[in-house]
Amino acid sequence: MFNLVRAELRRIFYNRSNLIFSAITILCVLLFLVFRFIAIFGSDRAQAVKAYQDDFAFPASLLSSLSISHTIALILLPTITAFVVGSDYHLDTWKMILPRSPLRLRLLAGKLIALMVFVCYLFLFVVAILHICTLFGAYWLNTPMSFTEFLGDPENLRESLRRMLSTFAFIFWYSSVATFLTILSRSLLIGASCPLFVYFLCNLIRAYSPGYVSVVLAPTHFGNLLPRAENIVPIVDATRPDVWFGVSWLIVLTHLLGIFLVCHIILKRQEFASR
Amino acid sequence: MLLLLFNIIGLLMMWLASSRLVIWCEDAAPSWAMNAIEIRSLTKSYGNRNVVDHVSFNVRSGTVFGFLGPNGAGKTTTIRMLLSLIRPDAGEISILGLDARKQFASVASRIAAVVETPTYFPNLSALQTLRTLADYAGISMSREQLLSALDRHGLLFASEQKVDGFSLGMKQRLAVVAALIGDPEVVFLDEPTNGLDPEGISNMRGLIRRLADDEGRTVFVTSHLLAEVEHTCDEVLFLNDGRVCVQGTLAELLTNNKVCVRGFPIESVYRVVARYFPNRHFRKVDDPPGIELAIGYDEIPLLVRYLAGENIDIHEVFVKSRTLEEVFYAVIGTQDI
Numbered sequence: 244m245f246n247l248v249r250a251e252l253r254r255i256f257y258n259r260s261n262l263i264f265s266a267i268t269i270l271c272v273l274l275f276l277v278f279r280f281i282a283i284f285g286s287d288r289a290q291a292v293k294a295y296q297d298d299f300a301f302p303a304s305l306l307s308s309l310s311i312s313h314t315i316a317l318i319l320l321p322t323i324t325a326f327v328v329g330s331d332y333h334l335d336t337w338k339m340i341l342p343r344s345p346l347r348l349r350l351l352a353g354k355l356i357a358l359m360v361f362v363c364y365l366f367l368f369v370v371a372i373l374h375i376c377t378l379f380g381a382y383w384l385n386t387p388m389s390f391t392e393f394l395g396d397p398e399n400l401r402e403s404l405r406r407m408l409s410t411f412a413f414i415f416w417y418s419s420v421a422t423f424l425t426i427l428s429r430s431l432l433i434g435a436s437c438p439l440f441v442y443f444l445c446n447l448i449r450a451y452s453p454g455y456v457s458v459v460l461a462p463t464h465f466g467n468l469l470p471r472a473e474n475i476v477p478i479v480d481a482t483r484p485d486v487w488f489g490v491s492w493l494i495v496l497t498h499l500l501g502i503f504l505v506c507h508i509i510l511k512r513q514e515f516a517s518r
Numbered sequence: 519m520l521l522l523l524f525n526i527i528g529l530l531m532m533w534l535a536s537s538r539l540v541i542w543c544e545d546a547a548p549s550w551a552m553n554a555i556e557i558r559s560l561t562k563s564y565g566n567r568n569v570v571d572h573v574s575f576n577v578r579s580g581t582v583f584g585f586l587g588p589n590g591a592g593k594t595t596t597i598r599m600l601l602s603l604i605r606p607d608a609g610e611i612s613i614l615g616l617d618a619r620k621q622f623a624s625v626a627s628r629i630a631a632v633v634e635t636p637t638y639f640p641n642l643s644a645l646q647t648l649r650t651l652a653d654y655a656g657i658s659m660s661r662e663q664l665l666s667a668l669d670r671h672g673l674l675f676a677s678e679q680k681v682d683g684f685s686l687g688m689k690q691r692l693a694v695v696a697a698l699i700g701d702p703e704v705v706f707l708d709e710p711t712n713g714l715d716p717e718g719i720s721n722m723r724g725l726i727r728r729l730a731d732d733e734g735r736t737v738f739v740t741s742h743l744l745a746e747v748e749h750t751c752d753e754v755l756f757l758n759d760g761r762v763c764v765q766g767t768l769a770e771l772l773t774n775n776k777v778c779v780r781g782f783p784i785e786s787v788y789r790v791v792a793r794y795f796p797n798r799h800f801r802k803v804d805d806p807p808g809i810e811l812a813i814g815y816d817e818i819p820l821l822v823r824y825l826a827g828e829n830i831d832i833h834e835v836f837v838k839s840r841t842l843e844e845v846f847y848a849v850i851g852t853q854d855i
Contacts (some may be wrong), residue, residue, distance in 0.1 A: 250653035257641050334640070338633040340695070342601040342706075343655040345626045515603040516595065 247344065247353030248360070255327060255361050264319055267364060271315050272372045275307070280380060292386050298388070299377040306403055308370045309410045315369065315412050317439065320362070325422035325434030327358050332429040337515045349509045351503070355422065362414055401469065408468040412495050416461050417442065419502040426506050429513075461498035464491035529546065553612075554579040554704050554736035555600070560609035562595055562760075569595045571760040572609070577753070582730045584751035586742045586846065592760040594634060597708050600738075601631050614703060627655070630702035635712060636693035638681040644668060644692055645677045648699065657700045671695050671725075673822065686713030705729060707739045711746055711795045719743070723750050748772075748842040756849045763849045772839050777818055779825070780834040782807035787830055794824045799802060 255261070283294045298307050302382045331337045344350060420441050425434025442462070448456040457463050555577035562570040570592040577583040587593050598604040600611055603624040611618040613625045638647055648664045653837065659667075668674050672689045678685065681692065690713055697705055707726070711719045723746060728751070729735045743745050747754060755765040764771065781787045784807045791800055791811055800811040813821065818835065825832050840848075 246653040246656050246658075250650045252648050253646060253653070254639050257646060259641055330639075335637045336639060338598070338601075338603055338631075339637070339651065339693075340654050341603055342629065342631045342633075343626060343651065343700075345602055345622050380695065471558070514598075514605060 244349060244353060244356075247349060248356045249282050250325065251354050251357030252360060254330075255323075255357060258326070260322075260326060264323065264365070265368065267319060268315055268368055269372055271318070272311055272369055272376065275311050275314075275374055276376050279307075283380070284383070295377075295386060299301065299373070299380055302372070302403070303399075304373060304377060305370065306406055308366065308373050309403075309406050311373065312366050313410050313413060315365065316410075316417060317363070317442070319365075320414060321421040321438040322341050322435045324358055324418045324438075325425045325431045327354050327361075328422050329425040329429075329431035329434045332425075333431045335515075341515065348507050351422075351507055353505070354416070358418055359415070362418070370472055376489070405466065405469040409465040411466060412465045413462070416465070416495065416501055416502075419499055419506070421483040423502050423506050423509075426509050426513075458486065459494065461495050464494050468495065538756075552579060553577060554614055555738065556612040557600075558612075560596065560599060560611065561593075561607045562599060562604065563607055563761075568760050570599070570606075570829060573757070573760070573762055575755050575762060575765055577736060579659060579736050580730055580734045581752040582726055582737045582739060582750055583756065584747040584754035585738060586744070586747060586754055587757035591757040593757055594708060595760075596740070596757070597631070597706055597740065601629075601633065601706065602626075602636075603633070619664065622813055626693045627700070628702055629701065629704040629706065630697035631706035631708070631799075632690075632693040632697050632710060633706070633708045635709075636685070636689050638689065638692075640682055641680060643678050643680055644673055644684075647681050647692065648696055651696045652699050655700050667695050668692075672721075687715060689720045690714055690722075691718070698729075702735065704736045704738065707737060709740055709742065711741060719746060723779065726750050744846055754814040755840070755847065758849070764845070768842070771845050772842065775809050776838045777813055777821065778803070778808055778836050778838045779821065779832070779833070780806055781825060782831045782833065786810070786828055787825065790824050790828050790830065791821075795821070806833075808834070 267300050279298055283291045283298075286294065297303055299311065318361075331340065340350065341347070417438060421434055421438040424437045424441070428434065428437075445460050445462045449460060449463055464486075467486065468491055531835075553576040555575075557576070560570055560573045561568065573592070573596060585593055585596070595604060599606045600613065600618065602618065606619070614628055616625050618625050639650060642650060644665055645661070645668070648667065649659070652659045652664070665674060665677055668677050671694060673688065673691055673695065676688060681689065681805065684692065690710060694707070694710065697707070706778050710726070711722050714722055726737050726739060727750060729737050739747070751768060753765070753767045754771065757764040773831060779787060779791075787809055788802070791809055795811065795813060795817075798812055800809055802808075803810050811821075815837065818837070822832065
């Protein structure tokens with residue numbers, strides 16, 4: 244498996260599209276920073292320092308990184324996934340790979356693991372870019388880069404962990420949807436463009452359908468993967484369902500495993516005839 | 519008591535005999551030592567069209583097997599079925615003694631393939647491409663081993679160049695280098711000379727022969743260049759419309775059993791042949807005038823003796839063999855290769 248992941252990672256990291264992915268990532272981070280900095284520096288110094296500490300001082304900055312990563316994932320993840328999974332259809336390289344490495348389940352798992360490694364790399368890239376940029380903010384406001392008081396409040400830690408779980412659950416689910424669509428359609432283009440549509444469709448169903456319909460959708464549960472003070476969570480906002488967090492885990496994992504198995508079944512049944 | 523003793527001795531003898539039988543079976547050569555590939559009634563249809571129709575053949579171990587046919591004959595579909603890229607509708611595929619339809623994972627580690635025009639991963643250099651393909655195959659190779667493999671096929675100079683910029687010939691050679699990673703016992707080469715210049719074709723021919731003669735590998739090759747196949751293969755099979763038309767060794771297919779005789783006066787030649795070889799098929803040929811006669815190789819001295827006995831000036835007596843191209847056209851009945 245390690246060999247397969249290494250092969251996939253080599254293909255991902257040596258691709259020219261990475262320059263585009265990196266450029267879009269930097270652009271997203273910069274746009275976020277520009278809007279936040281305008282808001283921060285428009286206020287008086289005390290408010291600006293407070294806002295800076297809430298948004299950009301470490302470790303609160305990790306929450307900002309998660310927010311940006313969520314947005315970037317929404318835009319880039321289907322393209323990256325379609326590239327990792329769909330390029331073998333597009334380039335007809337399955338004919339080189341499959342005779343040598345015929346276990347399609349392993350190949351699929353290798354691709355998804357490599358994809359997650361690349362997503363983690365992009366997340367670290369976002370963190371790095373954000374922190375480099377916020378250095379200027381700290382210098383401008385003459386305030387320290389770190390904000391250790393943040394760690395003193397348990398609710399902050401809980402919220403950070405919740406957002407992190409939510410973001411990574413979204414990334415796993417979204418990339419598995421993109422993988423499914425790419426394998427099903429054998430098309431890089433459909434794999435890159437349709438997951439966004441599926442995501443919006445899920446949100447539309449969640450917004451307008453009865454609760455028992457939306458409860459079976461994985462995106463409903465991304466924000467509910469960590470218990471609050473009590474185990475049964477009341478409906479406090481639209482992003483969290485009225486179910487125990489264990490049920491949310493079960494539904495999200497069932498979705499992920501189900502999509503993976505369906506992808507495997509489709510891939511196993513696919514034939515690679517002459518093009 | 520005695521009966522019991524006899525029974526025990528009898529049982530012991532039977533056990534010994536069966537052990538010897540097992541030992542004998544283990545010593546005997548397995549079937550795949552003879553045939554590296556055995557295909558039985560392989561069939562594949564798309565809709566109502568039988569692309570491959572009950573194809574059966576064997577490929578002997580350590581030989582170069584030519585798989586020939588016009589465009590759309592079903593060659594590539596067959597190769598893709600052998601490589602588990604396409605599922606057959608029916609039939610059996612045995613590669614190296616293993617059922618390739620059920621145990622392809624075991625087969626895969628012992629075979630390699632270049633299917634149609636090779637396609638590569640964009641932006642990877644030749645060295646990175648080899649390393650990636652080795653990773654897919656689960657084979658660990660050092661940089662030196664990979665460079666050495668590239669060097670053997672004249673690609674060392676391009677080891678760090680992106681494969682995107684390679685010529686078709688270089689891509690073909692790289693595909694062969696990649697195929698030979700991991701020391702496969704059976705190598706499938708689909709149109710290996712596509713895009714190669716004459717020197718490249720000659721090198722490829724030498725390489726294919728070396729793979730079989732020096733390294734004992736079985737090479738399954740498809741090609742449109744019949745002259746090349748004629749120089750390279752030990753055995754060939756012609757496929758047309760998904761069916762096997764003819765299969766045999768080159769010696770079998772190219773031998774014509776036709777003797778061409780040119781002498782003077784030509785009328786006397788006709789007369790001698792008609793008198794001494796009655797009921798044999800012969801035909802007159804012109805420019806220069808002569809006769810083409812279907813006789814056995816051992817009958818040629820007799821023919822020469824009869825002609826000399828009639829005081830005929832013998833200018834030329836030779837066995838006329840066919841080219842593979844002639845066999846191909848005779849079998850396929852079309853000029854569209």
